[in-house]
Amino acid sequence: MRYLPKSPADREAILKAIGARSIDDLFAPIPAEYRLNRDLKIPRQMAESEIVDWFRQRSKENGLDYTSFLGAGAYMHYRPVIIDSLISRGEFLTAYTPYQAEISQGTLQAIFEFQTMICELTGMEVANASMYDGSTATAEAAMMAVRVTGRSSVVVAQSLHPEYREVLATYAHHQGMPLVTGGFTDAGRLNLKELEQSITPDTACVLIQSPNFFGTVEDVAALGEIAHQHGALLVVSIAEAVSLGIVEPPREADIVAMEAQSFGVPLGFGGPYCGVIATREKFVRHMPGRLAGQTTDRNGKRGFVLTLATREQHIRREKATSNICTNQALVALMVNIFMTVYGKVGLRELAKQNLAKTAYAADQFGRHARVLFPGAPRFNEFVVETSEDPYVINSRLLGHKLVGGLPLKKFYPELGNAALWCCTEMTTRTAIDTAVGMLAESEAEEPSGEHAVEEVAR
Amino acid sequence: MKHVTRKATRHVNQNEGLIFEKSSPGKAAWKLPLLDVPEVNTAKLLGTAERKDVGHMPEVSEIEIIRHFTRLSTWNYAIDLGMYPLGSCTMKYNPRVNEVVARLEGLANGHPYQPEKISQGALRILKTLTECLLEITGMDAITLQPAAGAHGELAGLLMVRAYHHAKGNPRKKVLIPDSAHGTNPATAAMVGYSVENLKSNERGMVEVSALEAQMNEDVAALMLTNPNTLGVFEQEIHTIAEIMHAKGGLLYMDGANMNALVGKVRPGDFGVDVMHLNLHKTFSTPHGGGGPGSGPVAVKQALEPFLPKPVVVNKSDGTLAFEYNRPQSVGRVRSFYGNFGMFVRALAYILANGPDGLRQTTEDAVLNANYIRKGLEGVYDLPYSTPSMHEVVFSDKLQAKKGVKTMDIAKRLIDYGFHPYTTAFPLIVPGALMIEPTESEGKEEMDLFVEAMKSIAEEVEEDAQTVLDAPHTTRVSRLDETAAARKPVLRWKPA
Numbered sequence: 001m002r003y004l005p006k007s008p009a010d011r012e013a014i015l016k017a018i019g020a021r022s023i024d025d026l027f028a029p030i031p032a033e034y035r036l037n038r039d040l041k042i043p044r045q046m047a048e049s050e051i052v053d054w055f056r057q058r059s060k061e062n063g064l065d066y067t068s069f070l071g072a073g074a075y076m077h078y079r080p081v082i083i084d085s086l087i088s089r090g091e092f093l094t095a096y097t098p099y100q101a102e103i104s105q106g107t108l109q110a111i112f113e114f115q116t117m118i119c120e121l122t123g124m125e126v127a128n129a130s131m132y133d134g135s136t137a138t139a140e141a142a143m144m145a146v147r148v149t150g151r152s153s154v155v156v157a158q159s160l161h162p163e164y165r166e167v168l169a170t171y172a173h174h175q176g177m178p179l180v181t182g183g184f185t186d187a188g189r190l191n192l193k194e195l196e197q198s199i200t201p202d203t204a205c206v207l208i209q210s211p212n213f214f215g216t217v218e219d220v221a222a223l224g225e226i227a228h229q230h231g232a233l234l235v236v237s238i239a240e241a242v243s244l245g246i247v248e249p250p251r252e253a254d255i256v257a258m259e260a261q262s263f264g265v266p267l268g269f270g271g272p273y274c275g276v277i278a279t280r281e282k283f284v285r286h287m288p289g290r291l292a293g294q295t296t297d298r299n300g301k302r303g304f305v306l307t308l309a310t311r312e313q314h315i316r317r318e319k320a321t322s323n324i325c326t327n328q329a330l331v332a333l334m335v336n337i338f339m340t341v342y343g344k345v346g347l348r349e350l351a352k353q354n355l356a357k358t359a360y361a362a363d364q365f366g367r368h369a370r371v372l373f374p375g376a377p378r379f380n381e382f383v384v385e386t387s388e389d390p391y392v393i394n395s396r397l398l399g400h401k402l403v404g405g406l407p408l409k410k411f412y413p414e415l416g417n418a419a420l421w422c423c424t425e426m427t428t429r430t431a432i433d434t435a436v437g438m439l440a441e442s443e444a445e446e447p448s449g450e451h452a453v454e455e456v457a458r
Numbered sequence: 459m460k461h462v463t464r465k466a467t468r469h470v471n472q473n474e475g476l477i478f479e480k481s482s483p484g485k486a487a488w489k490l491p492l493l494d495v496p497e498v499n500t501a502k503l504l505g506t507a508e509r510k511d512v513g514h515m516p517e518v519s520e521i522e523i524i525r526h527f528t529r530l531s532t533w534n535y536a537i538d539l540g541m542y543p544l545g546s547c548t549m550k551y552n553p554r555v556n557e558v559v560a561r562l563e564g565l566a567n568g569h570p571y572q573p574e575k576i577s578q579g580a581l582r583i584l585k586t587l588t589e590c591l592l593e594i595t596g597m598d599a600i601t602l603q604p605a606a607g608a609h610g611e612l613a614g615l616l617m618v619r620a621y622h623h624a625k626g627n628p629r630k631k632v633l634i635p636d637s638a639h640g641t642n643p644a645t646a647a648m649v650g651y652s653v654e655n656l657k658s659n660e661r662g663m664v665e666v667s668a669l670e671a672q673m674n675e676d677v678a679a680l681m682l683t684n685p686n687t688l689g690v691f692e693q694e695i696h697t698i699a700e701i702m703h704a705k706g707g708l709l710y711m712d713g714a715n716m717n718a719l720v721g722k723v724r725p726g727d728f729g730v731d732v733m734h735l736n737l738h739k740t741f742s743t744p745h746g747g748g749g750p751g752s753g754p755v756a757v758k759q760a761l762e763p764f765l766p767k768p769v770v771v772n773k774s775d776g777t778l779a780f781e782y783n784r785p786q787s788v789g790r791v792r793s794f795y796g797n798f799g800m801f802v803r804a805l806a807y808i809l810a811n812g813p814d815g816l817r818q819t820t821e822d823a824v825l826n827a828n829y830i831r832k833g834l835e836g837v838y839d840l841p842y843s844t845p846s847m848h849e850v851v852f853s854d855k856l857q858a859k860k861g862v863k864t865m866d867i868a869k870r871l872i873d874y875g876f877h878p879y880t881t882a883f884p885l886i887v888p889g890a891l892m893i894e895p896t897e898s899e900g901k902e903e904m905d906l907f908v909e910a911m912k913s914i915a916e917e918v919e920e921d922a923q924t925v926l927d928a929p930h931t932t933r934v935s936r937l938d939e940t941a942a943a944r945k946p947v948l949r950w951k952p953a
Contacts, residue, residue, distance in 0.1 A: 001815035003551050003742075004822055005900035011822075014829045014901060023821045026828055027722055029691040029845045034728045040721055042590045045812025048555050054809065055583075055802065059564030062579030063572045070569045073793060080488070082524060084561070087746075090538030091531035094552050097748035098534075100878050101939075102869070102932040106530035107747035113477050116949040120513035126948045130749065132605035135793035163793040170766075170789035174619065174650035217507045246500060248509045266561075269580045270570030270794025271605070272750035284946065290748065295942035303934040307942040313608070313644035314883075318653045323644035326606035326738065330746025340477055340523050344515040346488035352500060353490055359503060360495035377504045398573060406571050429494040 001045070062269075067431045068403035071381045071422025072213070073134065073161050073239045074270060075262045077350075078426060080341045083264045083334050092333060097290075097326070101305045102297075107329065108304035111292035114336040121339070121347075122238070122256045123249035124278035128289035130332040131324065134259025135164040137275030138207070138237045139171040140288045140322055141257035144277070145205035145233045146177060147286045147321065148254075153178040154205055155198045155232075157190045159212035161239055162411040168207075182206075188216035188373025188383070195226055205233040210250060211243050214420065215358075215381025216373050224252025241335075242424075243379040245342075245351030255279045264338025265331055274331040285311060288322030350425060354380040357423040361432045365421070368440040372418060381422045383408065383415070388442040390419035402435055474529040478950050481516040487523055514952050533933055534747070535877045541903050543830075545849045545880040545892025546639070546687060548717050548739035550823075553810060556742065556803035565802055570794040574779050580798065581778035584770045587805045591735060594816070595716075596726025597756035601765045603796040607714060610734030610753025611645040611681075613766055616788040617732060617757060618679045618708050619649055620764040624786065625706075629678035632710075635664055637688060637884040642681045642712060651678060658886055662688040662842040666697055673705050679732075683712040684725070687884040687892070688842055689827060689849035691718075699729025708732060708761075716740045717896070718824060718848035721817030725756075732757045737797075741804035752800035766791050822897035823848045826904060830895055833908035837915045841887050848896075854889035857918045862925050864889045867914055869936065870928035874910035 006014075011023075020026055027035065046054070068076060087093060091106060098104030098111075111129045118127035131137035142154045154172070156165060158181050165181075172179055180198045185191050190208055199206065206227040210218035220236060227234040236250035238258040250256060261273040279287055285308065293307035313320040342350055362371050362382045372383040384405060386393060394404035405421035412418070423432065500508050518526075535542070542549035560566065568580050588600050604610035615632070622628045632646040635656045643653045654672060659665040664682065673680075680702050685691045692698060702709045711725050711733035717740040719725070725733050737743045737752035745751075757765065767787040768780035780795075811819060824847050831840070831850040838852035854864040868878030868891075880892035895904060917925050929935065 001811060001818050003553060003810070003815075004818060004897055005903075006822060010901045011825065014825055018825075018828050018832050020828070023825065026821075026824045026845070026847075029693055029847070030723050031693060031696065031728075034696075034723050036721065036723055036727075039813035040816060041593050042813055042816075043586075043809055045815050046809045048810070051555055051806050051809050052559060055559035055562055055565065055806065058579035058583055059562035060579065061576075061582065062564035062568045063576040064564035064567075066572070066576060068569050068572060070571050072571055074570050076567070076569070082487075082520060086524070086527045086531075088557065089528065089531045091534040091536045092527075092747055093557075093744045094537035094542075094549075095534045095747045096542065096544055096547055096549055096745045096877070100535070100868070100872070101937045102929050102934055103533070103535040103872055103877065104747075105533035105933060107534055109474075109476070109530055109533075110527070110747075112948075112950065116476075116478065117515060119949050120515055123513075132609060132750075132797075133793055135790075136605065136609070161793070163790060166790040167792060170616065170791055171648070173789070174616075174648070176650075217504070244509070245512060246509055247504065248507050266566040266799070267569050268560075268566055269568040269577070269798040270796070271792075272752075272797040272799050284948070291946070291948055293942040294947040295938045297934040297937050299935055301934050303937045305937050305939050305942050307939065307946055307948075310943075312640075314640040316644075317640045318643035318647040320640070320644040320647075323608045323612060323641050323648055324606070325608045325639075325641050326736075326745075326751035327749040328605075329748030329750075330744065331750055333747065337523065337527065340516055340518065340526075341487045341520070342515075343481070343486065343488070343517045344483075344512055345517065346486060346490075347512050347515065348509075349490055350488075352498070353493055355500060355503060356493060356495050356498045359498045377507050394573065398575070403569070403572050403576070425490060432495075 066401050066403050069405050069421045069435060070403055072406045072420055073259065074267050075240055075424060076267060076426050077242060077262050077424050079264050079266065083337045086337055087330055087333050092330065098306060101303065105303060108292050110333055110336055112294065112304050114332050115292060117339045118276055118278055121244045121249060122278045123251040124256050125281040126284050127276055127278035128287055128291055130328040131275030131277055131289055132328060133271065133273040133275045134237065134239050135167040137257040137277050138164045139168045141235045141255045141277055142168055142205060142207055143171065143175060144255060144286050144288065145235055148283050149204045149233060151202050151204040152176055153180060153202045154207055155180045155182050155195065155203055157182050157208040157212065159184045159190060159214055160207060160209040160237060161213050164237060187375030188214045189218055189376050190223060192222060192226065199230045199232060203230060203232040205235045207235045209237040209239060211240055211247065211379040214373055214383050215378040217247055217377045217379060220250045221252050240379060242351050242354055245347035246355055247379055260335040263335040265334050272328055272331050274328045274335050286321060288324055290327060353425040357427050358382060361421065361423045364432060364436045368436065368443045380424055381420055383418050383420055385418045386439065386443055387417065390417055393439055393442065397435060397438055400434065402431065404435065474526060476950050477516045477518065477526055478514060480518050480522055483517055485517045485519050487518060487520040540875055541895065541899050541907055542877040543879045543893045543895050544877065545894040546714060548894060548896055550742055550896040551898040552742055552744040553807060556806045559806050560799045560802040578777060581770055583801055583805060585778055587801050590808050591754060591756060594720055595733065595756045596724030598759040599762040599765060600754055600756040602754045602801055603766045603792050604753035604755060605792050605797050606749065606751035607734055607736040607753045608641040608645060609791060610755045611641055612648055613791045614710055614732045614734055614755045615645055615649040617761050617764040618710065620788050621761050622678050630676045632678055633672060633680040635682065637686050637886045638681060638683060639712060639714060661844045662690045663692050664698055666694050669698060669701055673701050673707060675705055677707045679708040679710045681710045681712060683714055685715045685718045685847040688851050689846045690844045691847050695728045714739060715848060718820060720820045721813060722820050732761055737800050737804040742807040743800045743803040750797050750800060752797040764788050819897045826895040826897060826899055829904055830893055830908060834911055837912050838891060849892060849894035851887050852891040853887050854891060858889055860918050860922045862918045862922050864891050866925050866928065870914045870925045871910060872929040873931045876907055876910060
């Protein structure tokens with residue numbers, strides 16, 4: 001086997017040194033009746049070229065060469081090539097969690113820079129080294145709010161990513177954490193009146209997403225005011241990190257739970273991605289996940305270590321803030337490099353292109369169908385309601401190598417024939433015009449531009 | 459001689475500031491394509507929601523970024539540089555073909571919501587990996603959704619709870635041996651179970667009589683690592699399973715050490731009801747400085763209805779699809795389908811090995827651990843003489859007499875060019891040195907390691923201070939962790 005560095009003679013020599021007659025001696029502790037005395041029934045050993053061929057075939061069967069209008073928590077942005085050049089260095093790729101600080105300063109300093117940039121972008125004071133993804137970061141942020149406030153329930157916006165809500169429900173189930181859902185208005189924003197009525201003295205936090213699942217930017221300031229008036233925290237989930245380049249960060253939030261996939265992480269059929277939790281300094285000891293901190297060595301030289309470990313499972317066991325151990329370090333490094341490449345000016349310009357493409361597309365779609373939620377600003381997603389079933393429209397588009405917006409009836413049956421469309425800097429005007437043209441084929445000629453939609457939306 | 463100011467120092471690899479310290483306005487490493495739609499008035503579109511300033515983000519050029527991260531990388535130890543004997547972490551070789559196939563365009567750019575019709579490649583990978591892992595574990599059904607081992611524990615215990623709940627009583631507690639990983643009790647708490655400690659016997663194994671005494675109808679499951687964290691196979695595993703099952707309890711296996719069993723014995727055959735795997739340990743996906751991992755959970759038939767949703771199913775037309783209609787499911791533990799990129803890598807590893815390669819891999823891992831044990835026996839205290847599988851645990855008992863602890867020996871090992879072993883774990887061994895060479899080490903590398911460890915033991919006798927002050931050869935010396943925790947500095951701030 002080509003990964004194994006021992007010759008048959010080496011094995012014999014080692015067996016002899018140990019004083020074992022054969023390898024079977026070493027497996028003697030396993031009761032004989034359970035030992036497997038046959039080959040595993042898995043595919044035979046393949047050559048490297050055969051492995052590449054097998055996966056190349058799978059790649060061909062997987063939407064290769066399609067142009068997609070899908071977003072909904074997973075975004076197609078350009079990935080600068082230096083991301084993969086750098087993360088492919090064995091010193092990053094094949095290193096362990098940086099517990100031994102003296103020989104892990106590279107990873108530790110990178111995490112420290114990552115934490116800093118996440119703080120700058122989110123408007124928070126501390127950020128952790130990563131969580132599994134946006135959905136688990138959001139669920140853990142809600143649990144953190146429960147620890148901080150000593151209260152037990154959570155008011156969740158219905159416009160939070162439906163799969164994030166499902167994960168939250170799974171986590172909350174055995175925590176004694178009741179979840180109350182807050183609906184949305186005709187503008188696609190959380191209904192403030194409903195929210196006021198939903199909050200009780202037991203509400204630990206109001207949990208929203210902004211831009212929300214429909215791409216709509218929430219009125220974070222107003223939501224923060226309501227939550228804080230009632231002694232609850234405001235937890236803001238961010239699924240589209242690029243929005244932070246042009247949309248005000250949720251400065252009124254107490255905890256931000258984000259998915260940083262947009263920052264240089266491949267779509268990869270859903271993972272691995274990069275969750276992050278950021279918060280106020282005063283809450284840091286309630287935070288889950290690893291943290292890198294600055295310190296000095298014995299000669300006074302600056303260095304970095306993993307710190308505040310007394311929150312974590314390997315020290316605190318069942319009293320830990322979370323059971324999380326392995327996080328998404330290498331993916332966080334991709335995010336780190338992406339943020340460094342675009343930096344202060346590039347992030348804004350990138351976000352602006354997303355805004356422009358989406359504004360153009362929404363306007364074009366609006367000429368043939370109803371674009372919902374016109375009353376509030378949006379970032380790079382919008383909801384289009386058609387008379388025809390969006391699945392039918394999408395299968396027509398698929399024939400032209402276009403993947404249409406995500407039909408919403410699965411998650412929001414009340415929205416009927418609505419679909420969530422996304423445009424990024426990667427979406428060409430040609431693709432937009434083609435999609436609009438094909439959608440228009442089935443839609444009535446009547447002009448129902450965006451401005452005319454208000455009275456019929458929801 | 460004329461006085462010369464010598465400014466030249468060895469800067470490469472040695473000194474590299476924070477990226478923020480290199481930033482200055484006007485430098486850039488990005489260029490956007492030409493905008494093919496009309497420019498927009500951001501103020502008009504966003505109103506008060508428009509962000510005017512993104513804060514203290516760096517402004518640097520591409521070459522500076524390359525050098526910055528390349529220099530940082532040289533401060534890391536890595537498997538690619540040498541033996542990484544971290545017990546329980548399984549730092550084996552990470553094959554490069556895995557990285558190549560994970561980046562194939564259709565796989566890397568596949569959107570999780572793209573129609574199933576054009577997702578057959580990804581679905582086939584999920585299905586093939588599922589089949590391989592079920593055969594390897596001897597279990598009946600599996601979820602690939604959990605993002606890491608601890609996340610797998612969460613999914614597994616949620617299923618345990620749902621199983622008992624469906625039978626009318628979710629039960630109250632989970633039994634956990636005192637040698638277990640910290641994630642086990644932390645996970646049990648997240649699922650609403652109280653934790654009851656189970657003492658190990660003098661051989662480092664579960665004391666069957668204690669288990670018998672503690673097992674009752676309040677116990678939902680026993681979370682057992684096998685081989686356990688001493689690297690010892692639980693020889694009475696079947697009795698353990700019988701005791702659990704007799705009172706309606708379940709046997710959960712923490713699969714962190716599955717690399718000692720693959721191709722040699724299957725947990726499903728020795729009574730395990732639910733277990734997680736760590737693809738980043740046993741199946742060679744890279745640790746990447748702390749993640750991403752992947753923690754599939756395999757179960758017996760009785761727990762199948764409770765698997766997280768969706769699951770992959772065969773359709774009548776021969777294609778594959780996601781099945782969401784799973785009324786008894788514990789729900790979702792993560793968005794989408796899990797760390798798909800890790801599935802690609804793990805499957806590539808399995809295909810590269812085949813049945814013979816996987817078995818040889820396991821045999822070599824166990825062979826190596828026993829070679830190290832033989833080499834260091836007598837030099838370091840071996841608290842349990844029970845036979846070792848894939849790792850061996852010594853203690854610092856002999857060296858502690860000179861005031862040298864396991865962490866000091868570990869730091870000195872760095873000077874010899876090795877990453878330290880796992881220190882101070884498992885908790886049942888005071889001053890533990892937990893060593894796992896994995897199958898990726900040849901005889902020469904292990905001989906060097908044994909020599910280094912022997913040499914340190916001699917140093918402890920002759921010149922303990924050298925060991926106490928180690929490491930001496932790294933860019934930074936021992937760092938002040940107490941100060942870091944007392945007054946945390948968790949981000950850079952502009953001066």
